Amino acid sequence: MKDTSDESAALNTAASAIRRALWRLICRFRRIDVDKHILAFAFVTTAAITPALFADDSTLSDSAGDLRVVVRPGDNLTLIAKRELNSFEAWSEIARFNKLDRPDLLQPGDVIFIPYRLLREHNFATVVFSKGEVFNLHDGEKKALVKGDSIFPGDLVTTGADGFASLAFKGASLVNIQPESEVLLEVLECVNEERSCSVGLSAMSGQLNLNVENDGFEKPVRFIINTPYASAAVRGTKFDFDTLEGNVLGVTDGEVQINIDGESVVVPSGKGTLSGPGRSIQDQFNLLPAPTLSPARRLSPEDYFSWQELDGAENYRAVIAKLATRTEVVRRMSGSDNYIKTSVAPGRYLVQVRGIDSRGLKGFFASQEIRVQAIDENITPPELDIELADEILRIKPIGTGILEVRISESLHTVGEDDVLLNDESYELIAGETFEARVDPTQPLYIIARLIIDDLTVSSYGALYVYAGTER
Incomplete structure (x- = not known):
């Protein structure tokens, strides 16, 4: 077991006790219960905390610095090291610190100590x-x-x-x-x-x-x-x-x-x-609700992803992260626009959007997975045969292949780009006719492109206005 008369151990314990006493003094000033870690009702200033104080005393254990461990039935040093430090390899340092020549002879009820140095090294x-x-x-x-x-x-x-x-x-x-x-x-x-x-x-x-x-x-x-x-x-x-x-x-x-x-x-x-x-x-x-996102899931680096505007939202925050990690953000936007240009490499991503009110309070997130596809400029964009009669919109692709057709009632111009907001996306096979009932009092904007493979598309063809005229 640990030799408490060891001079270096005693010095370490004394130093830890001093650091702990200083921490308690500060916490009493700030009215924080250290043992229970319950925050009392106090005005707290960060000026009272300095990095130097906590650089040497990160673990408030039951002893003054070192952690006292009572051996359980079935325990060995390897299991204790894993349980307390999340490291199997630390068993040998625990054995040396406690001067254990035969760590395999530990018995339930024995008391050992884990040095403060190891606690700090494994608390991060x-x-x-x-x-x-x-x-x-x-x-x-x-x-x-x-x-x-x-x-x-x-x-x-x-x-x-x-x-x-x-x-x-x-x-x-x-x-x-x-x-x-x-x-x-x-x-x-x-x-x-x-x-x-x-x-x-x-x-x-x-x-x-x-x-x-x-x-x-x-x-x-x-x-x-x-x-x-x-x-x-x-x-x-x-x-x-x-x-x-x-x-x-x-x-x-x-x-x-x-x-x-x-x-x-x-x-x-x-x-x-x-x-x-x-x-x-x-x-x-009340926080703002999650915005309703565009159903478009297939995009190119030049496309814009949009969402419906929220009542009470002064700004929006949108991020695009790699789907595999969900934390690796590759694109972000903060502003009043209700859209974000993808501008990312082909792949699979997660889009997250939330509104921010005039007080600066951020609302709930809305999330959607998207697939970003590369554009093959060598492929001729498709043409459409469009007819609108008696509230029925009919679209027939001209040529061959599979098309993605996007339809929206809202168009926004960003620089030289025409941005379809909150659009619906459909896949059509050339030769087939798509039909949908629409509101003839609302404008319709329609664009289409060829789907080459899972991660490649053509550029968009002409932008059509709902009456079948081309702009």
């Missing part, structure tokens, strides 16, 4: 996606972040104007750090699966999107988000947190408890609230 978040300017300040050294890198307590992650990063935590929780953001990982305690995984973040500036999951933990994963204006305590939920002039919080699943300057309120799914100067978190607002 993983970068699962990084794009643009993303940096991490670790132990005073700044480096660019890439997929697969680790983020430890005390690390400060920053993103530039084109930067974006996704951090994965134990328990399957995911934090998406938006452009122009600064986030400090204060506390990460996800070692023992019998306890709740606790994560503390300080959002210095910018925007976060969180999906807090609970896989592999008996108790709910606990997230505490601190900002210059407020704190949010989270258990199993999806929400957005913006540090603008105050905070903008919108919850799309579960609930979030937000606390500021003696006030506390629980924000349920479908609601949002604002905090900061001149605002009250007691005022809650």
Whole structure:
């Protein structure tokens, strides 16, 4: 077993106790219950937290620094290392630390200690996606972040104007750090699966999107988000947190408890609230619903994907991500337009769109899978024979092959591009006639192209206006 008289171990324990005492003093000032990780009702400022403090004490274990483990029936060091550190290989370091010459002789009820150093090394978040300017300040050294890198307590992650990063935590929780953001990982305690995984973040500036999951933990994963204006305590939920002039919080699943300057309120799914100067978190607002997306699933890099406008939406945010990962964003748009140009390489993608109201609250997502196809400019575009009579639209392709025909009542011009908004898409075989009942009082815009194979199409032919005239 561990020799408690060992001088280096004693020094390590004393240093950890001092760090823990400092942490408790700060938490009392901020009125946070450390042992239960329950956020009390307090005004929280990120100025009270410094990376240096947490760089050396990321795990608040039951002992002062090192983790005390009682051996269970059937345990061995390999199983303990896997359970506590998620690493089979760490068993040998645990054996050396506890001076175990015969680790195979462990008995139920024996007590061993896992050194604080190992706890810190195995308590980290993983970068699962990084794009643009993303940096991490670790132990005073700044480096660019890439997929697969680790983020430890005390690390400060920053993103530039084109930067974006996704951090994965134990328990399957995911934090998406938006452009122009600064986030400090204060506390990460996800070692023992019998306890709740606790994560503390300080959002210095910018925007976060969180999906807090609970896989592999008996108790709910606990997230505490601190900002210059407020704190949010989270258990199993999806929400957005913006540090603008105050905070903008919108919850799309579960609930979030937000606390500021003696006030506390629980924000349920479908609601949002604002905090900061001149605002009250007691005022809650309905989030915008998910927009209705265009049914078009087959697009080319030159096409536009659109959605129906939402009442109350001042802006929209749309992203196109690779379908295989769903987190690797290759295209994004923020603005008042209700469409996005695909402008991506051929392949399969996931489109996500949400509205943003005048308060800055983000609404619910709408998602759709799309297939982007390459354009073969050497193929002659098809022609159509179109007739509209007695509210019946008839379209007959001229020539051979399989065509994709797109029909819309709305046309928008973007530069030199004609954009069909919220169009319907149909596949026709040349020689067959397509019929549909339409509203003759509404204009119709029709275009078509040949489908060469699963990932290749021709360019579009002429744009037709509903009466069969060509423009």
